[in-house]
Amino acid sequence: MGIVVQKYGGSSVATADHIKAVAERVKKARDAGSDLVVTVSAMGKQTDRLLRLAGEVSRSPAPREIDQLLSTGELQSVALLAMALNDRGVAATSLTGSQAGMKTEGRYGSGVISEIRPERLRGLLAEGQVAIVAGFQGTNSLGDVMTLGRGGSDTTAVALAAALDADRCEIYTDVDGIYTADPRIVPEARRITVISPSEMAEMAWRGAKVMHPRAVELGALYGVEIHVKSSFGGGPGTVITGGEDLERLETRETVAGIVHDLDVARVALNGIRTGPGTLSRVFTPLAERGISVDVIVESGMKDGRADVAFTVRRGDFPEAREAMEELAPALGGQAEGEEELGKVSVVGTGMLNRPGYAAKMFDTLGEAGIPIRMVSTSEIQVTCVMRAEEVDGAVRRLHESFELEERDV
Amino acid sequence: MGIVVQKYGGSSVATADHIKAVAERVKKARDAGSDLVVTVSAMGKQTDRLLRLAGEVSRSPAPREIDQLLSTGELQSVALLAMALNDRGVAATSLTGSQAGMKTEGRYGSGVISEIRPERLRGLLAEGQVAIVAGFQGTNSLGDVMTLGRGGSDTTAVALAAALDADRCEIYTDVDGIYTADPRIVPEARRITVISPSEMAEMAWRGAKVMHPRAVELGALYGVEIHVKSSFGGGPGTVITGGEDLERLETRETVAGIVHDLDVARVALNGIRTGPGTLSRVFTPLAERGISVDVIVESGMKDGRADVAFTVRRGDFPEAREAMEELAPALGGQAEGEEELGKVSVVGTGMLNRPGYAAKMFDTLGEAGIPIRMVSTSEIQVTCVMRAEEVDGAVRRLHESFELEERDV
Numbered sequence: 001m002g003i004v005v006q007k008y009g010g011s012s013v014a015t016a017d018h019i020k021a022v023a024e025r026v027k028k029a030r031d032a033g034s035d036l037v038v039t040v041s042a043m044g045k046q047t048d049r050l051l052r053l054a055g056e057v058s059r060s061p062a063p064r065e066i067d068q069l070l071s072t073g074e075l076q077s078v079a080l081l082a083m084a085l086n087d088r089g090v091a092a093t094s095l096t097g098s099q100a101g102m103k104t105e106g107r108y109g110s111g112v113i114s115e116i117r118p119e120r121l122r123g124l125l126a127e128g129q130v131a132i133v134a135g136f137q138g139t140n141s142l143g144d145v146m147t148l149g150r151g152g153s154d155t156t157a158v159a160l161a162a163a164l165d166a167d168r169c170e171i172y173t174d175v176d177g178i179y180t181a182d183p184r185i186v187p188e189a190r191r192i193t194v195i196s197p198s199e200m201a202e203m204a205w206r207g208a209k210v211m212h213p214r215a216v217e218l219g220a221l222y223g224v225e226i227h228v229k230s231s232f233g234g235g236p237g238t239v240i241t242g243g244e245d246l247e248r249l250e251t252r253e254t255v256a257g258i259v260h261d262l263d264v265a266r267v268a269l270n271g272i273r274t275g276p277g278t279l280s281r282v283f284t285p286l287a288e289r290g291i292s293v294d295v296i297v298e299s300g301m302k303d304g305r306a307d308v309a310f311t312v313r314r315g316d317f318p319e320a321r322e323a324m325e326e327l328a329p330a331l332g333g334q335a336e337g338e339e340e341l342g343k344v345s346v347v348g349t350g351m352l353n354r355p356g357y358a359a360k361m362f363d364t365l366g367e368a369g370i371p372i373r374m375v376s377t378s379e380i381q382v383t384c385v386m387r388a389e390e391v392d393g394a395v396r397r398l399h400e401s402f403e404l405e406e407r408d409v
Numbered sequence: 410m411g412i413v414v415q416k417y418g419g420s421s422v423a424t425a426d427h428i429k430a431v432a433e434r435v436k437k438a439r440d441a442g443s444d445l446v447v448t449v450s451a452m453g454k455q456t457d458r459l460l461r462l463a464g465e466v467s468r469s470p471a472p473r474e475i476d477q478l479l480s481t482g483e484l485q486s487v488a489l490l491a492m493a494l495n496d497r498g499v500a501a502t503s504l505t506g507s508q509a510g511m512k513t514e515g516r517y518g519s520g521v522i523s524e525i526r527p528e529r530l531r532g533l534l535a536e537g538q539v540a541i542v543a544g545f546q547g548t549n550s551l552g553d554v555m556t557l558g559r560g561g562s563d564t565t566a567v568a569l570a571a572a573l574d575a576d577r578c579e580i581y582t583d584v585d586g587i588y589t590a591d592p593r594i595v596p597e598a599r600r601i602t603v604i605s606p607s608e609m610a611e612m613a614w615r616g617a618k619v620m621h622p623r624a625v626e627l628g629a630l631y632g633v634e635i636h637v638k639s640s641f642g643g644g645p646g647t648v649i650t651g652g653e654d655l656e657r658l659e660t661r662e663t664v665a666g667i668v669h670d671l672d673v674a675r676v677a678l679n680g681i682r683t684g685p686g687t688l689s690r691v692f693t694p695l696a697e698r699g700i701s702v703d704v705i706v707e708s709g710m711k712d713g714r715a716d717v718a719f720t721v722r723r724g725d726f727p728e729a730r731e732a733m734e735e736l737a738p739a740l741g742g743q744a745e746g747e748e749e750l751g752k753v754s755v756v757g758t759g760m761l762n763r764p765g766y767a768a769k770m771f772d773t774l775g776e777a778g779i780p781i782r783m784v785s786t787s788e789i790q791v792t793c794v795m796r797a798e799e800v801d802g803a804v805r806r807l808h809e810s811f812e813l814e815e816r817d818v
Binding site: 016017019020023050053054056057058059060061062064065066068069071072075076078079080081082083084086087093094096098099120143144145 | 425426428429432459462463465466467468469470471473474475477478480481484485487488489490491492493495496502503505507508529552553554
């Protein structure tokens with residue numbers, strides 16, 4: 001049998017009882033004969049608790065120390081899971097990111113995996129042990145702990161699967177797969193059985209919370225088959241793969257799903273003088289502040305002047321608007337912004353070279369009387385920015401008009 | 410200025426406010442010009458919380474996993490203290506035991522420091538940084554975390570002071586020094602200003618809780634001057650040193666102090682046949698169970714039979730008695746035991762070669778009508794085991810008869 005990597009999130013290991021349930025599930029997979037590597041997140045609200053303590057002792061804690069602090073959450077989880085497995089007669093050993101050979105580089109708080117040296121992991125597997133690896137962390141060339149930032153534990157799991165040439169990577173979460181839309185908004189939404197990595201990454205970037213796009217892209221790069229499943233039920237979940245099954249599906253399927261995101265605010269510079277280097281002057285100060293920009297729209301020039309607008313996360317809104325207010329006078333324009341926005345995206349590789357899908361999206365929203373504030377398109381998605389209060393209705397109408405509930409017959 | 414190592418215990422870093430108070434104290438020492446290495450324990454009840462979780466997921470957690478789990482408590486403390494120092498404008502960097510070059514060997518849960526590689530520590534000090542080192546831990550040759558067991562953080566501090574050839578090691582605790590007896594029992598007890606390492610170690614082994622004897626002995630071995638001080642007040646505390654000041658004191662002082670311990674139980678084998686190897690048959694099964702034996706008394710043989718009695722910690726009593734009950738029939742004797750005991754010791758290098766001190770102790774207890782159950786003596790202490798309820802009275806009477814309250818004129 002081959003190697004399987006499993007990842008359990010923080011809500012799956014929130015209490016001693018949860019950890020015991022995960023141990024039962026791991027034991028079952030081990031009994032079925034797979035060589036197992038398991039990676040876990042910190043217990044439930046542990047990370048929040050540690051961040052709160054950091055905020056109590058310091059106004060602006062150094063990122064290196066934050067990483068040192070936060071990495072302990074995963075270390076506790078792996079030790080406890082190894083104990084729970086041992087208690088069930090399953091040989092298991094916990095490893096820190098460092099012990100698992102996770103080498104990182106980049107900035108503290110948002111490290112990237114530069115290399116995995118899996119000798120010790122392979123040694124444990126050869127002994128018949130389950131290796132339990134602390135997610136979300138590695139060590140840099142100084143020997144310091146670095147956390148991997150957003151999506152870190154998913155990324156750990158997929159990277160381990162790639163380094164060990166695993167049969168598959170199983171991501172256990174609190175939902176039973178990826179849906180054609182958020183079932184809380186669209187009760188008819190359907191679980192997607194197979195999805196391509198590029199569609200999945202696009203859905204994740206555009207708002208699907210189940211799995212982090214960074215991990216999906218890493219999986220695509222190394223050809224890792226990812227299974228998204230529920231920690232609690234036993235269903236088949238969603239398989240993310242670029243393999244043959246998908247090719248067959250793609251010939252008849254077009255739109256994979258509708259995703260939405262309410263963490264959207266918009267900042268605009270109106271009436272600015274444009275010329276070579278203008279956009280760089282707009283976006284460099286944002287990059288320097290570490291603010292990610294999503295949708296960008298530049299209006300056509302008129303009398304040597306133009307409007308530039310872009311979206312950011314709501315948490316970054318005050319700083320982004322301040323930066324633009326500082327800049328606007330030098331460009332002869334004015335800054336403005338609004339916070340209560342959302343975006344809705346239609347995602348699917350089937351849209352490639354079929355321009356009719358964007359038109360169909362605009363028609364649907366127009367008929368529903370929903371004003372579109374900004375638009376962004378790529379080969380496999382169309383995204384519309386709108387007022388936050390319009391998002392639920394837009395998702396429902398689009399799910400209906402693209403006939404997603406009926407596709408699976 | 411030279412290097413000073415400071416150690417703060419768990420109660421000194423129990424909350425964010427406590428950590429900030431420690432940061433103020435460290436800043437003051439730094440402002441005074443010393444190069445500082447600070448080691449801290451886990452926050453307050455953190456270790457207990459983690460052990461409880463371990464007990465919830467496993468009936469007998471593997472020592473390696475316990476170590477992996479418990480080491481996170483100190484990692485959190487060091488990161489938080491570094492943040493609190495940075496927030497006060499003091500350059501500080503936290504280090505895990507591994508990063509500080511702490512190499513260990515031996516058994517998980519009771520590792521011993523085999524080597525310290527202080528290159529990184531020295532580099533931080535050369536940069537003018539305060540180095541904050543996680544106490545109680547190091548890594549073994551496998552790269553696994555090992556905790557140092559009882560007295561681990563004190564031992565970390567003293568070992569660092571030795572490796573860095575520090576001017577002194579300051580142990581901050583919740584009392585303001587070592588006393589001639591427990592002030593809760595003897596209000597007249599006096600703070601000892603200077604004490605020799607051998608006396609201090611003996612007092613610690615015999616029940617003084619302030620500092621662990623293991624750390625005292627390590628300090629004696631490497632000539633580290635140890636200052637025991639209060640985390641909260643600003644007094645001079647007690648200095649543990651073998652230096653000149655002490656020599657002078659020793660010419661006129663005899664008894665350093667009276668210590669007591671209520672964590673004592675007694676197990677006896679009565680009427681056993683003795684011969685070559687009998688004692689080994691008695692104590693080997695205890696060693697195999699990891700049970701430490703303290704006072705041992707063997708009665709004179711009569712008709713080829715003898716009685717052997719020894720004391721253990723109360724937590725080890727059930728297992729020790731069980732082991733002896735299994736053994737007794739083979740030796741033709743009977744096992745018995747009692748739990749509610751205590752011991753009282755008179756400690757002082759001045760007792761060396763002056764047998765009158767043991768006699769004075771027995772006289773004092775006899776006059777007070779306190780029955781002595783067992784006696785143990787060495788060059789610098791006399792210990793009497795008695796019923797637990799007699800301990801307070803014994804300490805008071807002995808403190809009086811050895812005139813300890815009057816010595817410091």
